[in-house]
Amino acid sequence: MLRYTIDKLLTAFPLLVLVALGTFGLVFLMPGDAAVTIAGEGASAAQIQTVRQDLGLDQPVLVQFWDWFQGVLVGDFGTSYSYNASVSYLITQRIEVTVSLVVVGLLFASVAGTVIGLFAGLNPGGPFDRVTTLLVTLGLAAPTYWIAIVFIIVFSLQLGWFDATGYVSITESPGGWLHSILLPAAAVSVTSIADVSRQVRATASGVKDLDFVRTGRALGIPRSGILVRHIGRNSGVATITIIGLQVERLIGAAVVIEMLFAMPGFGTLLVNAVLNQDLPVIQISVLLIASVVILTNLAVDISYGLINPKIRTG
Amino acid sequence: MVALGLLALLLLVALVADWIMPHDPNAQDLLGQNAPPSATHPLGTDDLGRDILSRLIDGTGVTLLAPFIAVGVGVLIGLPVGMLAGYFRGIFDWLSTRVADALFAVPGILLAMAIVAIRGPSTVNVMIGVGVLFAPRVFRVIRAEVLAIRQATFVDAARTIGASPMRILRNNILPNTAGTLIVQCTVLLGMGVLIEAALSFFGIGVQPPQASWGVVLRRSFDSLTEAPMQSIYPGIAITLLVLAFMYVGDGIRESIGKEHREAGW
Numbered sequence: 032m033l034r035y036t037i038d039k040l041l042t043a044f045p046l047l048v049l050v051a052l053g054t055f056g057l058v059f060l061m062p063g064d065a066a067v068t069i070a071g072e073g074a075s076a077a078q079i080q081t082v083r084q085d086l087g088l089d090q091p092v093l094v095q096f097w098d099w100f101q102g103v104l105v106g107d108f109g110t111s112y113s114y115n116a117s118v119s120y121l122i123t124q125r126i127e128v129t130v131s132l133v134v135v136g137l138l139f140a141s142v143a144g145t146v147i148g149l150f151a152g153l154n155p156g157g158p159f160d161r162v163t164t165l166l167v168t169l170g171l172a173a174p175t176y177w178i179a180i181v182f183i184i185v186f187s188l189q190l191g192w193f194d195a196t197g198y199v200s201i202t203e204s205p206g207g208w209l210h211s212i213l214l215p216a217a218a219v220s221v222t223s224i225a226d227v228s229r230q231v232r233a234t235a236s237g238v239k240d241l242d243f244v245r246t247g248r249a250l251g252i253p254r255s256g257i258l259v260r261h262i263g264r265n266s267g268v269a270t271i272t273i274i275g276l277q278v279e280r281l282i283g284a285a286v287v288i289e290m291l292f293a294m295p296g297f298g299t300l301l302v303n304a305v306l307n308q309d310l311p312v313i314q315i316s317v318l319l320i321a322s323v324v325i326l327t328n329l330a331v332d333i334s335y336g337l338i339n340p341k342i343r344t345g
Numbered sequence: 346m347v348a349l350g351l352l353a354l355l356l357l358v359a360l361v362a363d364w365i366m367p368h369d370p371n372a373q374d375l376l377g378q379n380a381p382p383s384a385t386h387p388l389g390t391d392d393l394g395r396d397i398l399s400r401l402i403d404g405t406g407v408t409l410l411a412p413f414i415a416v417g418v419g420v421l422i423g424l425p426v427g428m429l430a431g432y433f434r435g436i437f438d439w440l441s442t443r444v445a446d447a448l449f450a451v452p453g454i455l456l457a458m459a460i461v462a463i464r465g466p467s468t469v470n471v472m473i474g475v476g477v478l479f480a481p482r483v484f485r486v487i488r489a490e491v492l493a494i495r496q497a498t499f500v501d502a503a504r505t506i507g508a509s510p511m512r513i514l515r516n517n518i519l520p521n522t523a524g525t526l527i528v529q530c531t532v533l534l535g536m537g538v539l540i541e542a543a544l545s546f547f548g549i550g551v552q553p554p555q556a557s558w559g560v561v562l563r564r565s566f567d568s569l570t571e572a573p574m575q576s577i578y579p580g581i582a583i584t585l586l587v588l589a590f591m592y593v594g595d596g597i598r599e600s601i602g603k604e605h606r607e608a609g610w
Contacts, residue, residue: 053448171591173583175543313459317455
Protein backbone atom coordinates (compact mmCIF):
# COMPACT_ATOMS: atom_id res chain seq x y z
CA MET A 32 0.00 0.00 0.00
CA LEU A 33 2.86 2.39 0.86
CA ARG A 34 4.57 1.69 -2.42
CA TYR A 35 1.32 2.23 -4.32
CA THR A 36 0.78 5.56 -2.53
CA ILE A 37 4.31 6.73 -3.28
CA ASP A 38 3.85 5.74 -6.94
CA LYS A 39 0.74 7.87 -7.17
CA LEU A 40 2.43 10.80 -5.42
CA LEU A 41 5.27 10.64 -7.92
CA THR A 42 2.86 11.05 -10.85
CA ALA A 43 0.94 13.92 -9.21
CA PHE A 44 4.00 16.06 -8.51
CA PRO A 45 5.22 16.61 -12.11
CA LEU A 46 1.62 17.40 -13.04
CA LEU A 47 1.53 20.20 -10.46
CA VAL A 48 4.80 21.63 -11.79
CA LEU A 49 3.43 21.43 -15.33
CA VAL A 50 0.26 23.32 -14.35
CA ALA A 51 2.40 25.92 -12.59
CA LEU A 52 4.52 26.30 -15.73
CA GLY A 53 1.36 26.63 -17.84
CA THR A 54 -0.27 29.26 -15.65
CA PHE A 55 2.98 31.17 -15.49
CA GLY A 56 3.19 30.99 -19.27
CA LEU A 57 -0.14 32.80 -19.60
CA VAL A 58 1.74 36.08 -19.43
CA PHE A 59 3.42 35.30 -22.76
CA LEU A 60 0.04 34.96 -24.47
CA MET A 61 -0.70 38.62 -23.80
CA PRO A 62 -0.82 40.49 -27.09
CA GLY A 63 2.20 42.70 -27.65
CA ASP A 64 4.55 43.58 -24.81
CA ALA A 65 3.20 42.42 -21.43
CA ALA A 66 4.83 45.35 -19.63
CA VAL A 67 3.09 47.86 -21.93
CA THR A 68 -0.28 46.21 -21.38
CA ILE A 69 0.16 46.04 -17.61
CA ALA A 70 1.40 49.63 -17.28
CA GLY A 71 -1.83 50.72 -18.94
CA GLU A 72 -2.66 53.19 -21.67
CA GLY A 73 -0.67 56.38 -21.85
CA ALA A 74 2.16 55.13 -19.62
CA SER A 75 5.51 56.80 -20.23
CA ALA A 76 8.53 54.81 -21.37
CA ALA A 77 10.04 55.18 -17.88
CA GLN A 78 6.89 53.77 -16.24
CA ILE A 79 6.90 50.83 -18.63
CA GLN A 80 10.55 50.24 -17.79
CA THR A 81 9.73 50.26 -14.06
CA VAL A 82 6.95 47.72 -14.58
CA ARG A 83 9.30 45.59 -16.64
CA GLN A 84 11.91 45.60 -13.88
CA ASP A 85 9.38 45.10 -11.06
CA LEU A 86 7.97 42.05 -12.75
CA GLY A 87 11.39 40.81 -13.77
CA LEU A 88 10.32 40.74 -17.42
CA ASP A 89 13.86 41.71 -18.49
CA GLN A 90 15.19 38.44 -17.02
CA PRO A 91 15.45 35.12 -18.90
CA VAL A 92 12.21 33.13 -18.91
CA LEU A 93 13.41 30.31 -16.66
CA VAL A 94 14.74 32.77 -14.09
CA GLN A 95 11.36 34.51 -14.12
CA PHE A 96 9.55 31.23 -13.63
CA TRP A 97 11.82 30.17 -10.80
CA ASP A 98 11.39 33.51 -8.97
CA TRP A 99 7.63 33.26 -9.33
CA PHE A 100 7.44 29.58 -8.41
CA GLN A 101 9.62 30.06 -5.31
CA GLY A 102 7.23 32.77 -4.15
CA VAL A 103 4.20 30.57 -4.78
CA LEU A 104 5.73 27.70 -2.78
CA VAL A 105 6.10 29.85 0.34
CA GLY A 106 2.68 31.47 -0.11
CA ASP A 107 3.85 34.74 -1.66
CA PHE A 108 1.29 35.03 -4.44
CA GLY A 109 2.20 38.52 -5.62
CA THR A 110 0.09 41.66 -5.81
CA SER A 111 -3.10 42.20 -7.75
CA TYR A 112 -2.92 44.96 -10.39
CA SER A 113 -6.50 46.09 -10.01
CA TYR A 114 -7.17 45.67 -6.26
CA ASN A 115 -3.73 46.83 -5.15
CA ALA A 116 -3.77 44.19 -2.43
CA SER A 117 -1.86 40.95 -2.03
CA VAL A 118 -3.41 38.08 -3.93
CA SER A 119 -3.28 35.78 -0.90
CA TYR A 120 -5.31 38.31 1.13
CA LEU A 121 -7.91 38.63 -1.63
CA ILE A 122 -8.25 34.88 -1.89
CA THR A 123 -8.41 34.02 1.83
CA GLN A 124 -11.08 36.67 2.20
CA ARG A 125 -13.31 35.00 -0.36
CA ILE A 126 -12.44 31.33 -0.18
CA GLU A 127 -15.00 30.43 2.50
CA VAL A 128 -18.00 31.04 0.23
CA THR A 129 -16.64 28.91 -2.59
CA VAL A 130 -15.49 26.10 -0.29
CA SER A 131 -18.92 26.04 1.39
CA LEU A 132 -20.67 25.81 -1.97
CA VAL A 133 -18.40 23.07 -3.29
CA VAL A 134 -18.45 20.99 -0.10
CA VAL A 135 -22.23 21.16 0.40
CA GLY A 136 -22.74 20.62 -3.34
CA LEU A 137 -20.45 17.57 -3.25
CA LEU A 138 -22.40 16.21 -0.28
CA PHE A 139 -25.68 16.61 -2.20
CA ALA A 140 -24.18 15.07 -5.33
CA SER A 141 -22.76 12.00 -3.56
CA VAL A 142 -25.75 11.27 -1.31
CA ALA A 143 -28.59 12.02 -3.74
CA GLY A 144 -26.65 10.67 -6.74
CA THR A 145 -25.81 7.36 -5.05
CA VAL A 146 -29.32 6.80 -3.64
CA ILE A 147 -31.10 7.64 -6.92
CA GLY A 148 -28.64 5.62 -8.99
CA LEU A 149 -28.79 2.60 -6.70
CA PHE A 150 -32.58 2.38 -6.65
CA ALA A 151 -32.86 3.00 -10.39
CA GLY A 152 -30.17 0.40 -11.09
CA LEU A 153 -31.69 -2.32 -8.92
CA ASN A 154 -34.85 -2.26 -11.00
CA PRO A 155 -33.92 -1.12 -14.52
CA GLY A 156 -36.93 -0.32 -16.68
CA GLY A 157 -39.18 0.17 -13.65
CA PRO A 158 -41.22 3.33 -13.14
CA PHE A 159 -38.66 4.92 -10.78
CA ASP A 160 -35.87 4.19 -13.27
CA ARG A 161 -37.80 5.73 -16.16
CA VAL A 162 -38.69 8.91 -14.33
CA THR A 163 -35.15 9.40 -13.00
CA THR A 164 -33.57 8.64 -16.39
CA LEU A 165 -35.63 11.43 -17.92
CA LEU A 166 -34.69 13.83 -15.11
CA VAL A 167 -31.01 12.86 -15.34
CA THR A 168 -30.97 13.57 -19.10
CA LEU A 169 -32.59 16.96 -18.52
CA GLY A 170 -30.17 17.69 -15.68
CA LEU A 171 -27.19 17.04 -17.93
CA ALA A 172 -28.53 19.19 -20.76
CA ALA A 173 -29.75 22.27 -18.90
CA PRO A 174 -27.32 25.14 -18.19
CA THR A 175 -26.48 25.21 -14.45
CA TYR A 176 -27.27 28.86 -13.99
CA TRP A 177 -30.60 28.54 -15.74
CA ILE A 178 -31.50 25.85 -13.20
CA ALA A 179 -30.43 28.31 -10.52
CA ILE A 180 -32.69 30.99 -12.03
CA VAL A 181 -35.61 28.55 -12.05
CA PHE A 182 -34.85 27.68 -8.40
CA ILE A 183 -34.84 31.38 -7.51
CA ILE A 184 -38.17 31.91 -9.29
CA VAL A 185 -39.81 28.93 -7.57
CA PHE A 186 -38.27 28.86 -4.09
CA SER A 187 -37.49 32.54 -3.47
CA LEU A 188 -39.94 34.58 -5.52
CA GLN A 189 -42.98 32.28 -5.46
CA LEU A 190 -42.66 30.30 -2.23
CA GLY A 191 -40.45 32.75 -0.33
CA TRP A 192 -38.53 29.98 1.46
CA PHE A 193 -35.05 31.35 0.79
CA ASP A 194 -33.41 34.69 0.10
CA ALA A 195 -32.43 35.11 -3.54
CA THR A 196 -29.12 36.79 -2.68
CA GLY A 197 -26.49 37.05 0.00
CA TYR A 198 -24.31 34.86 2.17
CA VAL A 199 -24.02 34.47 5.93
CA SER A 200 -20.64 33.37 7.25
CA ILE A 201 -20.59 30.10 9.18
CA THR A 202 -18.62 31.77 12.00
CA GLU A 203 -21.36 34.36 12.30
CA SER A 204 -24.37 32.05 12.50
CA PRO A 205 -24.31 28.36 11.51
CA GLY A 206 -28.10 28.35 11.06
CA GLY A 207 -28.04 31.42 8.85
CA TRP A 208 -25.16 29.91 6.90
CA LEU A 209 -27.13 26.75 6.19
CA HIS A 210 -30.16 28.78 5.14
CA SER A 211 -28.12 30.95 2.80
CA ILE A 212 -26.18 28.05 1.28
CA LEU A 213 -28.94 25.49 0.64
CA LEU A 214 -30.48 26.96 -2.51
CA PRO A 215 -27.24 27.85 -4.33
CA ALA A 216 -25.66 24.51 -3.31
CA ALA A 217 -28.70 22.66 -4.66
CA ALA A 218 -28.41 24.57 -7.95
CA VAL A 219 -24.67 23.90 -8.18
CA SER A 220 -25.14 20.17 -7.61
CA VAL A 221 -27.96 19.38 -10.08
CA THR A 222 -25.66 18.42 -12.97
CA SER A 223 -23.42 16.46 -10.60
CA ILE A 224 -26.35 14.56 -9.07
CA ALA A 225 -27.41 13.61 -12.60
CA ASP A 226 -23.90 12.50 -13.53
CA VAL A 227 -23.30 10.48 -10.34
CA SER A 228 -26.69 8.76 -10.43
CA ARG A 229 -26.22 7.81 -14.09
CA GLN A 230 -22.87 6.18 -13.31
CA VAL A 231 -24.11 4.44 -10.15
CA ARG A 232 -27.17 3.17 -12.00
CA ALA A 233 -25.02 1.62 -14.71
CA THR A 234 -22.67 -0.02 -12.19
CA ALA A 235 -25.38 -1.25 -9.82
CA SER A 236 -27.46 -2.78 -12.60
CA GLY A 237 -24.35 -4.65 -13.74
CA VAL A 238 -23.33 -5.88 -10.29
CA LYS A 239 -26.75 -6.96 -9.05
CA ASP A 240 -26.92 -9.99 -11.39
CA LEU A 241 -23.47 -11.34 -10.56
CA ASP A 242 -23.07 -14.80 -8.99
CA PHE A 243 -22.06 -13.73 -5.49
CA VAL A 244 -25.19 -11.56 -5.17
CA ARG A 245 -27.39 -14.47 -6.23
CA THR A 246 -25.58 -16.77 -3.80
CA GLY A 247 -25.99 -14.24 -1.00
CA ARG A 248 -29.68 -14.08 -1.69
CA ALA A 249 -30.00 -17.86 -1.78
CA LEU A 250 -28.24 -18.02 1.61
CA GLY A 251 -30.92 -15.74 3.00
CA ILE A 252 -28.77 -12.67 3.70
CA PRO A 253 -31.15 -9.74 4.26
CA ARG A 254 -31.65 -7.40 1.31
CA SER A 255 -30.05 -4.44 3.08
CA GLY A 256 -26.97 -6.53 3.88
CA ILE A 257 -26.51 -7.49 0.24
CA LEU A 258 -27.09 -3.89 -0.82
CA VAL A 259 -24.41 -2.45 1.43
CA ARG A 260 -21.83 -5.22 1.64
CA HIS A 261 -21.94 -6.78 -1.81
CA ILE A 262 -23.45 -4.38 -4.31
CA GLY A 263 -22.23 -1.25 -2.50
CA ARG A 264 -18.63 -2.32 -2.09
CA ASN A 265 -18.35 -3.66 -5.62
CA SER A 266 -19.69 -0.44 -7.12
CA GLY A 267 -17.36 1.53 -4.85
CA VAL A 268 -14.47 2.20 -7.23
CA ALA A 269 -16.69 3.46 -10.04
CA THR A 270 -18.74 5.57 -7.64
CA ILE A 271 -15.72 7.22 -6.03
CA THR A 272 -14.22 7.92 -9.45
CA ILE A 273 -17.30 9.72 -10.66
CA ILE A 274 -17.72 11.62 -7.37
CA GLY A 275 -14.06 12.70 -7.57
CA LEU A 276 -14.66 14.05 -11.07
CA GLN A 277 -17.45 16.25 -9.71
CA VAL A 278 -15.02 18.43 -7.74
CA GLU A 279 -13.76 20.07 -10.93
CA ARG A 280 -17.29 20.53 -12.26
CA LEU A 281 -18.59 21.93 -8.96
CA ILE A 282 -15.80 24.52 -8.75
CA GLY A 283 -16.59 25.67 -12.28
CA ALA A 284 -20.30 25.84 -11.50
CA ALA A 285 -19.74 27.57 -8.14
CA VAL A 286 -17.98 30.46 -9.88
CA VAL A 287 -21.12 31.10 -11.95
CA ILE A 288 -23.64 30.50 -9.17
CA GLU A 289 -21.84 32.86 -6.77
CA MET A 290 -22.31 35.68 -9.25
CA LEU A 291 -25.97 34.81 -9.67
CA PHE A 292 -26.71 34.76 -5.93
CA ALA A 293 -24.48 37.81 -5.30
CA MET A 294 -22.26 35.83 -2.90
CA PRO A 295 -18.87 37.42 -2.16
CA GLY A 296 -16.77 34.48 -3.33
CA PHE A 297 -14.03 33.51 -5.70
CA GLY A 298 -16.27 33.98 -8.75
CA THR A 299 -16.65 37.71 -8.34
CA LEU A 300 -12.92 38.12 -7.81
CA LEU A 301 -12.14 36.06 -10.87
CA VAL A 302 -14.57 37.80 -13.22
CA ASN A 303 -13.25 41.21 -12.17
CA ALA A 304 -9.74 39.93 -12.69
CA VAL A 305 -10.65 38.72 -16.18
CA LEU A 306 -12.23 42.03 -17.15
CA ASN A 307 -9.23 44.00 -15.81
CA GLN A 308 -6.55 41.65 -17.17
CA ASP A 309 -5.39 41.17 -13.57
CA LEU A 310 -2.92 38.40 -14.37
CA PRO A 311 -1.54 37.55 -10.87
CA VAL A 312 -5.07 36.88 -9.58
CA ILE A 313 -5.91 34.72 -12.60
CA GLN A 314 -2.64 32.77 -12.45
CA ILE A 315 -2.97 31.95 -8.75
CA SER A 316 -6.68 31.12 -9.07
CA VAL A 317 -6.07 28.71 -11.92
CA LEU A 318 -3.09 27.17 -10.14
CA LEU A 319 -4.97 26.84 -6.85
CA ILE A 320 -8.03 25.23 -8.42
CA ALA A 321 -5.98 22.91 -10.60
CA SER A 322 -4.02 21.83 -7.51
CA VAL A 323 -7.24 21.04 -5.66
CA VAL A 324 -8.42 18.97 -8.64
CA ILE A 325 -5.09 17.13 -8.96
CA LEU A 326 -4.99 16.40 -5.21
CA THR A 327 -8.59 15.13 -5.38
CA ASN A 328 -7.64 12.78 -8.18
CA LEU A 329 -4.68 11.65 -6.08
CA ALA A 330 -6.96 10.94 -3.12
CA VAL A 331 -9.33 9.04 -5.42
CA ASP A 332 -6.44 6.97 -6.80
CA ILE A 333 -5.22 6.12 -3.31
CA SER A 334 -8.72 5.19 -2.17
CA TYR A 335 -8.88 2.61 -5.00
CA GLY A 336 -6.11 0.73 -3.26
CA LEU A 337 -7.99 0.83 0.03
CA ILE A 338 -11.26 -0.46 -1.46
CA ASN A 339 -9.85 -3.02 -3.83
CA PRO A 340 -6.66 -4.87 -2.80
CA LYS A 341 -6.26 -6.17 -6.38
CA ILE A 342 -5.46 -2.65 -7.62
CA ARG A 343 -2.72 -1.91 -5.11
CA THR A 344 -0.75 -5.04 -5.91
CA GLY A 345 -1.47 -5.06 -9.63
CA MET B 346 -34.35 11.53 -35.97
CA VAL B 347 -36.34 14.08 -33.96
CA ALA B 348 -33.04 15.51 -32.71
CA LEU B 349 -31.60 15.71 -36.23
CA GLY B 350 -34.80 17.39 -37.40
CA LEU B 351 -34.55 19.95 -34.62
CA LEU B 352 -30.95 20.77 -35.57
CA ALA B 353 -31.93 21.11 -39.24
CA LEU B 354 -34.81 23.38 -38.27
CA LEU B 355 -32.53 25.59 -36.16
CA LEU B 356 -30.02 25.79 -39.01
CA LEU B 357 -32.84 26.88 -41.31
CA VAL B 358 -33.98 29.49 -38.78
CA ALA B 359 -30.42 30.81 -38.55
CA LEU B 360 -30.16 31.06 -42.36
CA VAL B 361 -33.45 32.87 -42.94
CA ALA B 362 -33.38 34.79 -39.63
CA ASP B 363 -33.52 38.17 -41.37
CA TRP B 364 -36.79 37.34 -43.09
CA ILE B 365 -38.72 35.61 -40.30
CA MET B 366 -38.00 37.94 -37.37
CA PRO B 367 -41.25 39.70 -36.47
CA HIS B 368 -39.35 42.79 -35.21
CA ASP B 369 -35.90 44.37 -35.40
CA PRO B 370 -34.01 42.52 -32.61
CA ASN B 371 -32.21 45.70 -31.58
CA ALA B 372 -35.17 48.09 -31.79
CA GLN B 373 -35.81 49.46 -28.30
CA ASP B 374 -39.24 50.44 -27.08
CA LEU B 375 -38.72 52.20 -23.77
CA LEU B 376 -42.47 52.49 -23.16
CA GLY B 377 -43.01 48.75 -23.63
CA GLN B 378 -40.41 47.29 -21.27
CA ASN B 379 -40.77 43.78 -19.84
CA ALA B 380 -44.12 43.37 -21.59
CA PRO B 381 -45.84 40.00 -21.11
CA PRO B 382 -46.45 37.81 -24.19
CA SER B 383 -48.99 39.30 -26.60
CA ALA B 384 -50.03 39.05 -30.24
CA THR B 385 -47.35 41.54 -31.38
CA HIS B 386 -44.65 40.14 -29.05
CA PRO B 387 -45.28 36.36 -28.77
CA LEU B 388 -42.65 35.95 -26.02
CA GLY B 389 -42.88 39.47 -24.59
CA THR B 390 -40.16 42.14 -24.48
CA ASP B 391 -36.98 42.55 -22.39
CA ASP B 392 -35.92 45.38 -20.10
CA LEU B 393 -35.17 47.64 -23.07
CA GLY B 394 -38.46 46.80 -24.77
CA ARG B 395 -36.80 44.59 -27.41
CA ASP B 396 -38.84 41.70 -28.82
CA ILE B 397 -37.55 38.50 -27.19
CA LEU B 398 -38.63 36.14 -29.98
CA SER B 399 -36.77 38.24 -32.56
CA ARG B 400 -33.68 38.31 -30.34
CA LEU B 401 -33.77 34.53 -29.94
CA ILE B 402 -34.12 34.06 -33.72
CA ASP B 403 -31.33 36.57 -34.33
CA GLY B 404 -29.09 34.76 -31.81
CA THR B 405 -29.64 31.29 -33.32
CA GLY B 406 -26.79 31.69 -35.80
CA VAL B 407 -24.13 32.64 -33.23
CA THR B 408 -25.43 30.05 -30.76
CA LEU B 409 -25.03 27.32 -33.40
CA LEU B 410 -21.79 28.59 -34.91
CA ALA B 411 -19.88 29.15 -31.66
CA PRO B 412 -19.70 25.50 -30.55
CA PHE B 413 -18.67 24.45 -34.07
CA ILE B 414 -15.70 26.86 -33.99
CA ALA B 415 -14.70 25.49 -30.60
CA VAL B 416 -14.96 21.86 -31.69
CA GLY B 417 -13.10 22.69 -34.92
CA VAL B 418 -10.18 24.12 -32.95
CA GLY B 419 -10.29 21.16 -30.54
CA VAL B 420 -10.13 18.63 -33.40
CA LEU B 421 -7.43 20.60 -35.22
CA ILE B 422 -5.17 20.31 -32.17
CA GLY B 423 -6.35 17.08 -30.56
CA LEU B 424 -6.61 14.83 -33.62
CA PRO B 425 -3.06 15.09 -35.04
CA VAL B 426 -1.41 15.12 -31.60
CA GLY B 427 -3.51 12.15 -30.47
CA MET B 428 -2.72 10.17 -33.62
CA LEU B 429 1.03 10.82 -33.42
CA ALA B 430 1.14 10.07 -29.68
CA GLY B 431 -0.84 6.86 -30.08
CA TYR B 432 1.16 5.64 -33.08
CA PHE B 433 4.73 6.56 -32.18
CA ARG B 434 4.45 6.31 -28.35
CA GLY B 435 7.70 7.20 -26.63
CA ILE B 436 8.63 10.53 -25.08
CA PHE B 437 6.18 12.52 -27.25
CA ASP B 438 3.31 10.35 -26.02
CA TRP B 439 4.41 10.73 -22.39
CA LEU B 440 4.72 14.49 -22.65
CA SER B 441 1.45 15.13 -24.51
CA THR B 442 -0.46 12.88 -22.10
CA ARG B 443 0.92 14.89 -19.16
CA VAL B 444 -0.07 18.17 -20.82
CA ALA B 445 -3.56 16.79 -21.47
CA ASP B 446 -3.83 15.70 -17.82
CA ALA B 447 -2.78 19.17 -16.69
CA LEU B 448 -5.38 20.84 -18.93
CA PHE B 449 -8.01 18.44 -17.60
CA ALA B 450 -7.35 19.65 -14.06
CA VAL B 451 -8.56 23.17 -14.86
CA PRO B 452 -12.35 23.63 -14.98
CA GLY B 453 -13.35 24.47 -18.55
CA ILE B 454 -14.95 27.77 -17.79
CA LEU B 455 -11.84 28.97 -15.93
CA LEU B 456 -9.54 28.14 -18.81
CA ALA B 457 -11.81 29.99 -21.22
CA MET B 458 -11.91 32.93 -18.82
CA ALA B 459 -8.12 33.00 -18.56
CA ILE B 460 -7.80 33.10 -22.34
CA VAL B 461 -10.39 35.87 -22.59
CA ALA B 462 -8.51 37.81 -19.90
CA ILE B 463 -5.38 37.74 -22.00
CA ARG B 464 -6.73 38.06 -25.52
CA GLY B 465 -9.71 40.31 -24.77
CA PRO B 466 -13.41 39.42 -24.96
CA SER B 467 -14.81 38.51 -28.37
CA THR B 468 -16.86 35.60 -29.64
CA VAL B 469 -13.99 34.18 -31.67
CA ASN B 470 -11.41 34.47 -28.86
CA VAL B 471 -13.77 32.78 -26.44
CA MET B 472 -14.50 29.92 -28.78
CA ILE B 473 -10.82 29.40 -29.56
CA GLY B 474 -10.28 29.28 -25.80
CA VAL B 475 -12.99 26.67 -25.46
CA GLY B 476 -11.39 24.79 -28.36
CA VAL B 477 -8.07 24.62 -26.51
CA LEU B 478 -9.98 23.14 -23.63
CA PHE B 479 -11.64 20.56 -25.90
CA ALA B 480 -8.32 19.50 -27.44
CA PRO B 481 -7.27 17.16 -24.57
CA ARG B 482 -10.67 15.46 -24.70
CA VAL B 483 -10.28 14.77 -28.44
CA PHE B 484 -6.66 13.81 -27.81
CA ARG B 485 -7.59 11.19 -25.20
CA VAL B 486 -10.19 9.30 -27.23
CA ILE B 487 -8.14 9.43 -30.43
CA ARG B 488 -4.96 8.28 -28.70
CA ALA B 489 -6.78 5.36 -27.07
CA GLU B 490 -8.36 4.43 -30.40
CA VAL B 491 -5.04 4.58 -32.27
CA LEU B 492 -3.35 2.46 -29.58
CA ALA B 493 -5.90 -0.26 -30.34
CA ILE B 494 -5.89 0.12 -34.14
CA ARG B 495 -2.09 0.07 -34.53
CA GLN B 496 -2.11 -3.56 -33.35
CA ALA B 497 -4.57 -4.57 -36.09
CA THR B 498 -3.51 -7.00 -38.83
CA PHE B 499 -4.17 -4.53 -41.66
CA VAL B 500 -1.73 -2.07 -40.08
CA ASP B 501 0.87 -4.84 -39.88
CA ALA B 502 0.15 -5.65 -43.51
CA ALA B 503 0.61 -2.03 -44.56
CA ARG B 504 3.90 -1.90 -42.66
CA THR B 505 5.08 -5.10 -44.36
CA ILE B 506 4.57 -3.69 -47.84
CA GLY B 507 6.73 -0.75 -46.82
CA ALA B 508 4.13 1.99 -46.32
CA SER B 509 5.52 5.03 -44.53
CA PRO B 510 4.15 5.86 -41.06
CA MET B 511 2.44 8.97 -42.44
CA ARG B 512 0.71 6.93 -45.13
CA ILE B 513 -0.43 4.35 -42.57
CA LEU B 514 -1.77 7.08 -40.31
CA ARG B 515 -3.61 8.76 -43.18
CA ASN B 516 -4.94 5.78 -45.13
CA ASN B 517 -5.34 3.05 -42.53
CA ILE B 518 -5.77 4.61 -39.12
CA LEU B 519 -7.54 7.93 -39.70
CA PRO B 520 -10.63 6.43 -41.41
CA ASN B 521 -11.00 3.94 -38.55
CA THR B 522 -11.09 6.67 -35.91
CA ALA B 523 -13.83 8.61 -37.71
CA GLY B 524 -16.76 7.05 -35.84
CA THR B 525 -15.29 7.72 -32.40
CA LEU B 526 -14.30 11.21 -33.45
CA ILE B 527 -17.80 12.11 -34.66
CA VAL B 528 -19.42 10.82 -31.46
CA GLN B 529 -16.93 12.75 -29.32
CA CYS B 530 -17.64 15.87 -31.39
CA THR B 531 -21.38 15.74 -30.71
CA VAL B 532 -20.65 15.48 -26.97
CA LEU B 533 -18.33 18.48 -27.20
CA LEU B 534 -20.81 20.48 -29.28
CA GLY B 535 -23.34 20.17 -26.44
CA MET B 536 -20.69 21.22 -23.93
CA GLY B 537 -19.75 24.13 -26.17
CA VAL B 538 -23.31 25.43 -26.12
CA LEU B 539 -23.33 25.32 -22.30
CA ILE B 540 -19.93 27.01 -21.94
CA GLU B 541 -20.83 29.74 -24.43
CA ALA B 542 -24.02 30.38 -22.44
CA ALA B 543 -22.09 30.53 -19.16
CA LEU B 544 -19.45 32.91 -20.54
CA SER B 545 -22.14 35.14 -22.01
CA PHE B 546 -23.59 35.27 -18.53
CA PHE B 547 -20.45 37.05 -17.32
CA GLY B 548 -20.50 39.35 -20.32
CA ILE B 549 -17.23 37.91 -21.60
CA GLY B 550 -18.67 35.74 -24.35
CA VAL B 551 -20.67 37.03 -27.30
CA GLN B 552 -20.50 40.83 -27.21
CA PRO B 553 -23.55 43.13 -27.43
CA PRO B 554 -25.40 44.24 -29.45
CA GLN B 555 -25.02 40.81 -31.07
CA ALA B 556 -27.44 38.38 -29.45
CA SER B 557 -26.91 34.75 -28.53
CA TRP B 558 -29.25 32.64 -26.43
CA GLY B 559 -26.85 32.99 -23.52
CA VAL B 560 -26.89 36.79 -23.91
CA VAL B 561 -30.71 36.82 -23.96
CA LEU B 562 -30.79 34.64 -20.82
CA ARG B 563 -28.30 36.95 -19.11
CA ARG B 564 -30.39 40.00 -19.91
CA SER B 565 -33.56 38.37 -18.60
CA PHE B 566 -31.91 37.82 -15.21
CA ASP B 567 -31.87 41.57 -14.56
CA SER B 568 -35.67 41.61 -14.72
CA LEU B 569 -36.15 38.44 -12.69
CA THR B 570 -38.52 39.94 -10.12
CA GLU B 571 -40.62 41.91 -12.65
CA ALA B 572 -40.87 39.30 -15.41
CA PRO B 573 -39.72 35.85 -14.24
CA MET B 574 -41.11 34.09 -17.32
CA GLN B 575 -38.59 35.92 -19.52
CA SER B 576 -35.82 33.63 -18.28
CA ILE B 577 -37.71 30.47 -19.12
CA TYR B 578 -37.69 30.66 -22.96
CA PRO B 579 -33.95 31.03 -23.62
CA GLY B 580 -33.24 28.36 -20.99
CA ILE B 581 -35.59 25.91 -22.67
CA ALA B 582 -34.08 26.73 -26.07
CA ILE B 583 -30.53 26.03 -24.79
CA THR B 584 -31.59 22.80 -23.05
CA LEU B 585 -33.33 21.55 -26.22
CA LEU B 586 -30.27 22.31 -28.34
CA VAL B 587 -27.96 20.42 -25.94
CA LEU B 588 -30.43 17.51 -25.83
CA ALA B 589 -30.49 17.46 -29.64
CA PHE B 590 -26.67 17.16 -29.78
CA MET B 591 -26.76 14.43 -27.11
CA TYR B 592 -29.37 12.37 -28.95
CA VAL B 593 -27.68 12.76 -32.34
CA GLY B 594 -24.48 11.50 -30.70
CA ASP B 595 -26.29 8.52 -29.17
CA GLY B 596 -27.87 7.76 -32.55
CA ILE B 597 -24.53 7.78 -34.36
CA ARG B 598 -22.97 5.67 -31.62
CA GLU B 599 -25.66 3.03 -31.98
CA SER B 600 -25.61 3.01 -35.77
CA ILE B 601 -21.85 2.47 -35.96
CA GLY B 602 -22.11 -0.29 -33.35
CA LYS B 603 -19.81 1.13 -30.69
CA GLU B 604 -20.67 -0.02 -27.21
CA HIS B 605 -21.76 2.66 -24.78
CA ARG B 606 -18.80 4.70 -23.66
CA GLU B 607 -18.36 7.22 -20.94
CA ALA B 608 -19.51 10.33 -22.71
CA GLY B 609 -17.22 12.59 -20.69
CA TRP B 610 -19.72 15.20 -19.65
